Amino acid sequence: MKTKLTAMGVLLMAGTLTLSACGGSTASGGGTGSGGDAAGGLDGRGPITYVQGKDNANVVRPLIEKWNAEHPDEKVTFKEQTDLPDQQHDDLVQHFQAKDAGYDVVAVDLVWTAEFAAKGWLQPLKDKMAIDTAAMLPSTVEGASYNGTLYSAPQTSDGGILYYRKDLVPEAPKTWDEMMEMCSIAKANNMGCYAGQFKQYEGLTVNASEAINSANGSVLDKDGKPSLNTAEAEQGLGNLVEAFQNGNIPKEAITYQEEQGRQAFQDGKLLFHRNWPYVYNLATTEGSSQVKDKLGMTVLPGKDGPGASSLGGHNVGVSVYSKNKATALDFLKFMTSEETQRFYAIQGSLAPVNSALYDDAELVKKLPYLPVLKTSIENAVPRPVTPFYPAVTQAIQENSYAALKGEKPVDQALSDMQKSIEAAGAGS
Secondary structure, three states, X not given: OOOOEOOOOOOOOOOOOOOOOOOOOOOOOOOOOOOOOOOOXXXXXXXXXXXXXXXXXXXHHXXXXXXXXXXXXXXXXXXXXXXXXXXXXXXXXXXXXXXXXOOOEEEEEHHHHHHHHHOOOEOOOOHHHOOOOOOEOHHHHHHOEEOOEEOOEEEEEEOOEEEEEXXXXXXXXXXXXXXXXXXXXXXXXXXXXXXXXXXXXXXHHHHHHHHHXXXXXXXXXXXXXXXXXXXXXXXXXXXXXXHHHHOOOOHHHHHOOHXXXXXXXXXXXXXXXXXXXXXXXXXXXXXXXXXXXXXXXXXXXXXXXXXXXXXXXXXXXXXXXXXXXXXXXXXXXXXXXXXXXXXXXXXXXXXXXXXXXXHOHHHHHHOOOHHHHHHHHXXXXXXXXXXXHHHHHHHHHHHHXXXXXXXXXXXXXXXXXXXXXXXXXXXX
């Protein structure tokens, strides 16, 4: 059975990362790598540096200005990375390997948490470093944990949404089969039926994982071992392959990333489209959009009801090499407070991790997709949680793409996927 989790987010997706082998010694931080001293700097206070990807929505700078005004002796310097996730990842790895005490607090994609925790680079958030997670969506907390320990603080979440033409579809489909039956409507209107993100990149890992999880399968089982040679996994990936074969997914969708699919949907070329919440604002405000007043939104369809979105989002963690961890902890609490979470949502259309905000009347009025997003997150499943994620995502992408292209039968693609993940060390 799938693990229920939370998901939501904007454009940033983890890129295909470079796999680094884990070290053999046990770090004091509880990971399996040769990390820093998790017991050091716990009472340290003073200036710190916060490292995050490009602040396109101008969310980070106002928050840091507010913090600095209130903490003149513990000011935060913002180290802005590029807007490319793979470069962000590699920058963090480089500074962690150099034991750089200057990277005090870092933003990490969900799928990096296990990798960095296993290498002993992130401070365990327990005991003196504990934070209160009671108000947070359970899935965001699980996505910030590794081996039962919280290693980063949930900052923003993300979940997939099914956009559809409500002028052509009177009632949103609740299952995959219902959606496929509605493809006759698309054919009658000379348009494509469904598309997600199917180019060979991280987005395909997201979409293939969603298909497998929504059919009650899983990429990794509860023990972290690959679980792809199952009837459920075969049905899930097979649903996508069959839709490509019969034309319910247009052939050109094999090249789609987020933006190509969004543009096709906004141009009136698709009846259904799987994407992230950011599409709502663009589809309803861009002058060229053909779906401004025809936009329907619902949760992804599954086998018997809501499907399982891949969990998205970002966390903030404290480096084990930081000398001022007491200040870093306070900054983590500030960045995850309800007030800050509300600012994330209003200023940057970022999905909050605070559960109550999804039912907040003021926020829902400004962001009407929040109730749908909450359901998506409540049914979400994280991408495989493993310190070997870079190799795992490569195996999923390569074999799913081969199946979609008709170069491998579905069962062979899943078998090869399983073998590649096992060879990478996941679940060993």
